[in-house]
Amino acid sequence: MTPRLDDLLIVTPHPSGQLPADVLREMLGDAAFDTPRREAFLRRLFTDGDLYTDLIYALPGARYVQAPWSRFAVDLNRHRDDPADNGVLKRTTFDREPLYPPGFTLSAQAQETRLRQYWDTFDTQVAAELGGARLMIVGHAMAAHGPALGHDRGAPRPALCLMPGTPDAPTFPGELWEALRVACADAFAPVLPAHLNRVTVGEPWATDTLSAAHQARSGVPAFGLEINVALYTTPDLRPRDDAMRGLNAAFGRFAQAALRLLPDV
Secondary structure, three states: OOOOHHHEEEEEOOOOOOOOHHHHHHHHHHHHHOHHHHHHHHHHHHHOOOOOHHHHOOOOOOEEEEOOOOOOOOOOOOOOOOOOOOOOOOOEOOOOOEOOOOOOOOOHHHHHHHHHHHHHHHHHHHHHHHOOOOEEEEEEEEOOEEOOOOOOEOOEOOOEEEEOEOOOOEOOOHHHHHHHHHHHHHHHHHHOOOOOOOEEEOOOOOOOHHHHHHHHHHOOOEEEEEEEHHHOEOOOOOEOHHHHHHHHHHHHHHHHHHHHHOOOO
């Protein structure tokens, strides 16, 4: 029996390279009116995001929530009160380059306004779409190697990483993790090259913050999926269209397999 895709909510929190104009001005100042500099800056933010995940994870018939703004405006896959440099309101890129001019400080009031406008709005939208769903998948992409800001700095990364939580705090039933990994490996096998075909659970990350937060509130099983950008981009991070089409089809196969693993309610 083919599962109903409208039982699935897909969330993509990081595909955008765009900033609200007020945030762009805070980061660039008057240089926001310098088109080459502005475009280069936004391109950099885009390539530090989850490139083209809006397309790779979009499945006709499934529920879908896509973030409109860059993670460098507000990171929607962080807890609302995460104050770290790489937290909800980031102060540097993943290469530890500052996002704001020297001496700039975002006031407590400005932080709360940004969180209320963007983080709260997205959180409410995801919660609303989860009503009646049987599964949520949060779609990400990861750099081929760990960045300067990462815990796995410089380390090569797998082709795909499933993030179903930890044994003590699973967001997807722990007894199904190995079956989920096998289903993922089988679905993506036709599009994975021999040199980049490893599918992991919990490496380099075990938990997706959005999955953990919304599963705890709603009870709907959830997990995150990371796709290595080397599978579908050139070395200068331009898209390879046929590779993206193949990954989208593979994700469709995997999403149906993941739904089949869950017991009927």
